[in-house]
Amino acid sequence: MKFINLLKKELTELINAQMILGLVVSLALFWLMGNVMQSVTSELAEDAKNTNVYICDMDDSDVTHELIKDMESNGAKVNKVTVNGEDYASGFKDNSFKSYVVLPKGFADQLTSGEKPEIISVSKLKSASTFSGLTGGTDTTEALINKYVSIEISKQKGVSEEDLKHIESELTVVNQTVVADKSAKISSGVVLGKITSTNMILPIIIMVLILMTSQSLIASISNEKIDKTLETLLSAPVSRGSVITAKMLAAAIVALINAGVMMFGFSAYSKGMTGAITSDLGVSDKVGKVLSAGDAMKQLGLNLGVTDYLIVGVQLFITIMICLAISIILGALVNDSKSAQTMLLPIMMMVMIPWFVTMFTDVNSLPTVPKLIVYAIPFTHTFTAIPNLMFGNTTELWIGLVYQIIVFAVVMFFALKLFKSDKILTMSLNFGQKSRFKKNGKTIED
């Protein structure tokens, strides 16, 4: 009985409203992540079932017509793509497909002379998320063409051992990657790898910065509240505005120093990664001149200029300011050291959700409700800033920036209002506890 009594007391201490809130938030996070993964996997599944094949027949010969018929007889639904000269981007008139194969001029001649002909695989890259490279490739089309070509060559030459080896040798594929209206002779996988490797650290920097900045400001305000040094400060001949501005500025300066140090480390890391990626292009050496990943990025307009970095800098600054304004409110809610730790949870959630989502997929590909939730989180727009700049989604970028400025203005307004009112001293978050007024019928303070 005594033990039950003890156990009951321990359970009551552990199972509190804070814990339940944490569980609810975790569930919400898993639900959101589930939706993200579902949309990605359903896209992959649809892609696997897809019998559509997109072909640009530049050779326009009897052989290529025969090839297309053969593909159709194999169950493929062939869609013709028209391209203006070598402007491969012009092939993507609508967004219904992500890649196509070009049968170049001389395809038939090469085949009739007994050689394996060259084909061109064109892929459109729309975002830098991990899963965007997994769907809509030209593997099926390439396999169908290879099959036809192999049979044709074997017919011409008879199936000797040497011929068979030759026939079964891999098809020479020249990859073309298109970003917006630009194309470059490189595989989309290499470009994606380059983007991922160079941009992997930046979201981590954003996340660490936000968490460190929030933690320091929440701790600063909560310590002052708990130690009652805030009361001493607020009763001194200084305005409340200057007390809070000094706190925010100090936190912002520390955040900027941290950002500077981390960006320096990031640039060193980025240089190291560039060398590694360029030396491993993954494209056959047989195919004449191949672009380096760096040159390809430049040609595709994926390299960011000074203006782009300035915009990213401005967005990072606004992000830090939003995070500081939210932290003031959260810090004001603290009434003991335990609740000070809990207060970081909302900020953590607001960072982790967009970080995970943007890492795995394109936010736009999410179902409507999760998409709106993710976009409503102001920090999402900081995570999507660089991909938006790279892929020319300027409208999204500016909408995100304007939204962040509005969020900052609103949160800052409430933070200042709170700091200038009695609430900075009297407000606290008592999960599941009745107000001390109601409980005692007396006062909060003496």
Next chain:
Amino acid sequence: MANVLEVKELSKQYSKVLAADKVSFEIGEGEIFALIGPNGAGKTTTIRMISTLLQPTSGDAVVAGHSILKAPEKVRESITYLPDEAGAYKQMTGIKYLRFMAGLFTSDIDTLNGYVDRAKNICGLGDRLNDKIGSYSRGMIRKLLLARAVMTKPKLAILDEPTSGLDVLNALEIRKTIKKLAAEEGMSFLLSSHNMLEIEFVSDRVGIIAKGHLMVTGRTDELKERYNAPNLEEVFERVVKENEIH
């Protein structure tokens, strides 16, 4: 004797609870006035309103000629406030804390140095002022904070439970400092305490507050005589009972 503080029907309503109900009293120059009452009586709420930390629901208080409603910034120039069980910045040394706090009251470096020297003399912490506050005992912190509160020679020093949690010797030292500053420098003090015997020793006049009402004010001797009580605790008991009857 000119009044340094005039409190006029000051009230504070928190949600459904009236924490202070039309509290009125005044403090003269060089006077030590103590608000006494049990925990939850409304002492801190009244003090916080006078210190411009809380907005009164109604009423006003005038500190050195400045209204807490109309000129709170002027009020803050005339007062210093020492909260109950207040701490200080643990990472700072005692001397840095004094310089930091003095810097909030003046931009003139000579005046600032004057404030700090005065605080050094009053707190009597000597070389320990060069140590981090985190290493101080509770008594040392209280002495440092009291020195901080009086170093600028404010017109009114507001001290909430100035000796709470201190041992007898430290408490006695703080009481002596308060009495000395009032007697020799004419500094006015508003104290609050639930320790009525201590207040009997240190204050010139007291105000007995309970459930947000200031029930009676007067000199300790007068009150003891009026209520025929040997000490303030019994005065308090009789005042509360009398008010319950009425």
